[in-house]
Amino acid sequence: MLSTLRKSAIALGAVALLAITGCSGGNSANNSGDGSNAAGGSLVIDTAFSVETADPGHSYDPTGNMLAKAIYETLVDFKGSDVSTPIPGLASWEANDGATEFTFTLEEGRVFSDGSPIEAKDVVFSLQRIQGMADAKPNFLLTGVTIEEVDATTIRFTTETPLLQLPAILANPALGIVNSDVVIENGGTTDGTDTAQKFLDGTSAGSGPFVLDTLDLSSQIVLTANEEYNGDEEPAFDRVVIRNVSESATQLANLKGGDSMVAMDLNGDQVAGLGDGLTVDSVPSGQTIFLLLNQSSEIAGDLADVKLAEGIRYALDYPALLELAGAGSVQATGVIPPGFEGALPEGVTQDLDRAKAAFAEAGYTGQTLKLQFPNDYPVGGVEFTPLAERIQAQLKDAGVNVELAPAPFATELDAYVNGTEGFGLWFWGPDYADSANFLPFGPGLKVGLRSGWAADANPEIAGLAAGAASATDPEQRTAAFTAFAEAMQAEGPFVPMIVPGRNIATSDQVTGAVYNSVWEMDIAEITPAD
Incomplete structure (x- = not known):
């Protein structure tokens, strides 16, 4: 195991930079029925899109990371607004004193959105797929890392040089674990010839709290709750609509008008006096x-x-x-x-x-x-x-x-x-x-x-x-x-x-919108205020 001293080195390199915190309305992003946001309804989020794909292996943009976080799970996670200490996600881990060998053990009973079990082979395939794709944006995260299956629930990572930050790296949503059987059937490989991105832009193959419904990179992304999800972030909404609203003034108008519940890109002047019914907290971002x-x-x-x-x-x-x-x-x-x-x-x-x-x-x-x-x-x-x-x-x-x-x-x-x-x-x-x-x-x-x-x-x-x-x-x-x-x-x-400061504003109908310097916001943490 890493000594206490070496574990603290990881925390020393991190910072809790977090706080709770296009087009306009009238489209399919509207709330359910009576406009209320009770559990089972729709959550509407406005943000300026920086996303090119729903394939986590190719995703490396702010909106893309937030999307991947909702659909796919990683081996490592962070607790709420605290990013100073990595915690187990899909797996727990041990490391040698030299920080060159890490052994991960998968949590028992976890399943993908089709109900099939998550196994070590899925982890190895997911990460080796990224290593094999030279054009994959997150490819560099795993440079010099060897990944191998020990048994059905155990994976060993070996690094060429000491890599204290490996657990923190593995929390990046781009390193989300995919269902290897499904992705391989649809063009997935680890040898650089992978063609699965098109498939993953139309459907998801992960274990996260949501699954992909529709992806329109110019206007909006729709997610629905993963009915097979058995992790600890049970989604509070059946449907999430993430809309591409590039102008912060439009985001503000939508929020004030009740057409959205979360606005992610308001500037400092706009949050100076939001008024009753709206909440915001401003913190320095990690950008x-x-x-x-x-x-x-x-x-x-x-x-x-x-x-x-x-x-x-x-x-x-x-x-x-x-x-x-x-x-x-x-x-x-x-x-x-x-x-x-x-x-x-x-x-x-x-x-x-x-x-x-x-x-x-x-x-x-x-x-x-x-x-x-x-x-x-x-x-x-x-x-x-x-x-x-x-x-x-x-x-x-x-x-x-x-x-x-x-x-x-x-x-x-x-x-x-x-x-x-x-x-x-x-x-x-x-x-x-x-x-x-x-x-x-x-x-x-x-x-x-x-x-x-x-x-x-x-x-x-x-x-x-x-x-x-x-x-x-x-x-x-x-x-x-x-x-x-x-x-x-x-x-x-x-x-x-x-x-820049990060200003995530929400209506009084929801709570739990937390800024994260790695994945922007964990959508599954947002719940109806009542």
Whole structure:
């Protein structure tokens, strides 16, 4: 077993960033019958969609994670609003002292939505399927992890290096367990030739409290209660409708008008005075809104220089940017958000002299920077268009010309993921409750490569990231993450700006809407208020 000291290291890397907390109405999302929301009725949730599929193996977006959490269960879970300590989900576990071998034992009697038992073979298939799909977004979560069946109820995980955060990683909804027999019959494989996504976009094959009824990625997703569910999150509603409402003002109007019960993307100004009958709690999210400056000369040309990023870091007026974020938001102090292990105590303060010196060193002579960003997906209520406009104005005052290039989320996501943005405005949220989640900003790693930043561009920071990832001693681990965060603020191609507040507003007809930095919200926890 992990010693108490080593177990606490997992909690040190986590933070409880949680709190209880398109189209408008008149469509099929309306409440049942008399408009009441008693158990057995319909729950209506408004959010700005960031979802591409209902297949957990391919899902890696905020709305997609919330959907997967409702339909599929994971080996590991968190209790309510506490993400500091992983707890058993479908399984309990033991680990060796070196955090390189984890043995999971499935809970007895659990079944899938067709009534068939959940077995070790389903776990192994589900996770090896993701490992085998090179294009699967959650594929990187299981890099360097070997998964094998010990017997019908036992699974062994072996890691190439110490991986204290493995239980937290396995709580990610993208690693939900699917019914292997059903998925294999419909094109599922572990060798990279998998074609089951189309099937899983039309029906579900999980054990969660809900099953998929209909999936329309442009308008709404409908779930119904899983009649075979025998876990501890019995759904209180027979039907859940998740609607794509991209404008936070429309979400607010729907909530006030009684056309929805939950609004997930209200901004700070909107929640300042909701009035009677509505409830909201604002907390810092686990997400960071940042700018990236591409370091590939093929993309950025002669402006592929980290000094340009340094100049922009010191050119911005962060308190003025925070005015657009509102309730619950704080300044990002680095690529590791405040509250996580290794986060820096203070963020950058505007220094125009230092900014202009960095611009000169980068060889900036008035070229126009094209700022690309998604214009239809608010993050924690922060609309990117007014934020981009304020960044543009502030950089103009510092002598930098910026052209705004907004695009729909789905379009811009491809450019961001494929690393073709020269200058981008984006956001990053935790995949699991541990500071290791932010190491991908390092050179040669996931987000670093999206900015064209190869490992050999800064071997020192690459080494800091590797050291933080493999540390097992709690004090050494904290020091390693702090050193990484400091180096990234000094020499990285990113400009962390805002940790937005998360405002989940509900009507007085429901209770239990809890924000979670990994899966947004657990729909099964929402119940009628009476």
